[in-house]
Amino acid sequence: MDGTGLAISLAKAGFVAFLLLNAVPLLVWLERRGAAFIQDRIGPNRTSIAGFALAGLVQPLADVVKFMFKEDFVPPSANRTFYLLAPIITLIPALMTFAVVPFADVVRIGERLVQMQVADLNVGILYVFAIASLGVYGVVLAGWASNNKYSFLGSVRASAQMISYELSMGLSVLGLVMVFGTLQLDDMVRAQGARLFGVLPLWGIVLQPLGFLLFVISVFAETNRLPFDLAESEAELVVGYHTEYSSMKFATFFMAEYIAMTTGAALIVSLFLGGWQVPFVSSETLNGWTADLLGPGAGSWLAALIQFGSFSAKLGFFLWLFIWVRWTLPRFRYDQLMRLGWKVMLPLALANLLVTAAVLLVIDGAAGR
Amino acid sequence: MTPVTVKGVNPADVKDVARAQTDENRPWWVRTYIPAILGGMGVTMRHLIANLRNRRNTATIEYPEVKREYSPRFRGRHYLKKRPSGDPRCVACYMCATACPADCIFIVAGEHPDPAIEKYPVEFVIDGLRCIYCGYCVDACPEDAIAMTRDYEMAGYHREDFIWDKDYLLNWRDRVEREDGYQPYEGEIDKERMSRGRL
Numbered sequence: 260m261d262g263t264g265l266a267i268s269l270a271k272a273g274f275v276a277f278l279l280l281n282a283v284p285l286l287v288w289l290e291r292r293g294a295a296f297i298q299d300r301i302g303p304n305r306t307s308i309a310g311f312a313l314a315g316l317v318q319p320l321a322d323v324v325k326f327m328f329k330e331d332f333v334p335p336s337a338n339r340t341f342y343l344l345a346p347i348i349t350l351i352p353a354l355m356t357f358a359v360v361p362f363a364d365v366v367r368i369g370e371r372l373v374q375m376q377v378a379d380l381n382v383g384i385l386y387v388f389a390i391a392s393l394g395v396y397g398v399v400l401a402g403w404a405s406n407n408k409y410s411f412l413g414s415v416r417a418s419a420q421m422i423s424y425e426l427s428m429g430l431s432v433l434g435l436v437m438v439f440g441t442l443q444l445d446d447m448v449r450a451q452g453a454r455l456f457g458v459l460p461l462w463g464i465v466l467q468p469l470g471f472l473l474f475v476i477s478v479f480a481e482t483n484r485l486p487f488d489l490a491e492s493e494a495e496l497v498v499g500y501h502t503e504y505s506s507m508k509f510a511t512f513f514m515a516e517y518i519a520m521t522t523g524a525a526l527i528v529s530l531f532l533g534g535w536q537v538p539f540v541s542s543e544t545l546n547g548w549t550a551d552l553l554g555p556g557a558g559s560w561l562a563a564l565i566q567f568g569s570f571s572a573k574l575g576f577f578l579w580l581f582i583w584v585r586w587t588l589p590r591f592r593y594d595q596l597m598r599l600g601w602k603v604m605l606p607l608a609l610a611n612l613l614v615t616a617a618v619l620l621v622i623d624g625a626a627g628r
Numbered sequence: 629m630t631p632v633t634v635k636g637v638n639p640a641d642v643k644d645v646a647r648a649q650t651d652e653n654r655p656w657w658v659r660t661y662i663p664a665i666l667g668g669m670g671v672t673m674r675h676l677i678a679n680l681r682n683r684r685n686t687a688t689i690e691y692p693e694v695k696r697e698y699s700p701r702f703r704g705r706h707y708l709k710k711r712p713s714g715d716p717r718c719v720a721c722y723m724c725a726t727a728c729p730a731d732c733i734f735i736v737a738g739e740h741p742d743p744a745i746e747k748y749p750v751e752f753v754i755d756g757l758r759c760i761y762c763g764y765c766v767d768a769c770p771e772d773a774i775a776m777t778r779d780y781e782m783a784g785y786h787r788e789d790f791i792w793d794k795d796y797l798l799n800w801r802d803r804v805e806r807e808d809g810y811q812p813y814e815g816e817i818d819k820e821r822m823s824r825g826r827l
Contacts, residue, residue: 297676300687301690583669
């Protein structure tokens with residue numbers, strides 16, 4: 260890799276990290292204000308800079324300052340090494356997963372075609388699952404190292420839950436992998452630019468409606484969001500695995516939760532809703548228009564910007580869905596959670612896989628391959 | 629044991645209705661709970677949109693600017709009433725201190741120079757941190773000398789700030805305007821109800 264390539268890679272990584280870290284305060288704001296309006300309250304609207312509260316958007320800033328200056332307490336009975344390691348182990352995988360998510364079509368810089376994706380791995384989806392399942396270690400370590408019964412119970416629940424739902428998560432995507440015949444997310448998004456009968460965008464949700472539903476439910480479970488927040492269960496376990504954490508260590512868990520949410524939503528969008536594809540306008544058409552307008556170089560940038568906007572809009576909808584569901588549904592009981600995971604989701608995912616395989620076989624047979 | 633029958637209802641029908649309500653007898657699409665979840669999400673979204681449009685239905689009272697209207701019988705911080713001369717109406721009879729369940733009233737009686745008034749409080753202290761704001765002192769007072777306001781904004785930097793002495797109790801309302809709260813009963817006293825222990 261030459262110098263320019265390295266610089267471009269660093270710029271992309273920096274952009275994605277910036278995006279993810281800045282999504283957190285916005286999401287916290289959206290969560291708090293959204294929850295307030297849903298519950299007939301007003302929510303934070305007091306904190307202001309020079310009289311500008313920006314509808315409460317300044318509140319996260321004040322929260323950050325508060326987190327920084329709070330006492331950073333390590334319980335004397337905790338296992339210090341693992342206690343300090345746990346928040347980092349939770350945050351890093353949450354940040355890493357986003358690396359394979361493409362957020363726009365290729366952009367032309369001089370002679371170079373740059374992919375708008377941090378890492379175009381040929382094992383894309385496998386990488387996602389491998390890294391996402393690392394997140395459970397942070398939760399387990401946090402609960403175990405805190406030496407607190409609530410933390411411990413929370414982490415035990417979380418690990419059982421995450422392992423159970425990872426199965427149906429993986430199986431629900433396998434159908435899609437079979438349809439598109441690739442593990443690369445960028446290729447999948449590109450394949451979703453096709454149309455059915457020239458009208459309906461051939462997104463993953465059209466090809467695999469059941470897979471979509473199962474995947475969305477699994478993502479809710481994987482990110483420990485309500486109705487699957489048994490790891491936290493504030494009503495019964497204080498806040499579960501991060502009960503003993505204070506100050507910026509707690510904030511790290513908090514950030515990890517919201518970043519995992521963003522990554523989960525980005526995966527849903529990329530796999531099932533066409534990723535950066537603008538509905539009804541194919542990437543070639545869009546690039547043609549913008550190239551006519553600004554020339555091929557700047558045109559590809561404008562097209563990428565429009566596609567990034569499309570991606571962000573879909574992402575935003577799913578992030579809102581996470582919040583919306585949280586303030587609508589109550590938490591599952593533990594046995595209900597396990598029953599849903601093993602006796603409903605898993606058989607459905609397997610059935611979906613089987614039917615998809617059979618249909619593909621018939622289509623391929625008809626095509627004489 | 630004979631079954632309880634409701635007029636016009638066949639018990640067999642009731643049993644069927646009850647069975648129809650169980651999970652197994654609902655259609656499969658109801659049992660996925662997806663329609664119910666979507667319905668619930670509709671409810672939350674309706675609230676969200678209504679509250680975004682206007683704040684009429686929000687329960688929040690934006691406190692320092694807007695304050696809750698309390699009842700005229702609200703039992704807030706006490707004050708001592710004065711005679712026209714400016715002296716306290718209190719005759720240091722200890723009725724309030726005796727009635728007080730929290731034991732928060734401390735009185736030292738002294739002889740009044742006016743022979744028409746027997747005693748007066750040399751000291752009259754209420755410990756606002758012990759007080760449970762029950763209003764029994766107001767009920768107990770034979771001289772209508774103590775009453776309550778609607779003041780509930782009692783914050784202080786020190787515990788000493790809540791030890792209200794005679795001077796404070798007589799004069800704090802001159803400094804801070806506060807509406808009257810719980811007052812001594814002024815109407816006709818129903819002797820019969822009183823004999824039953826109720827005013």
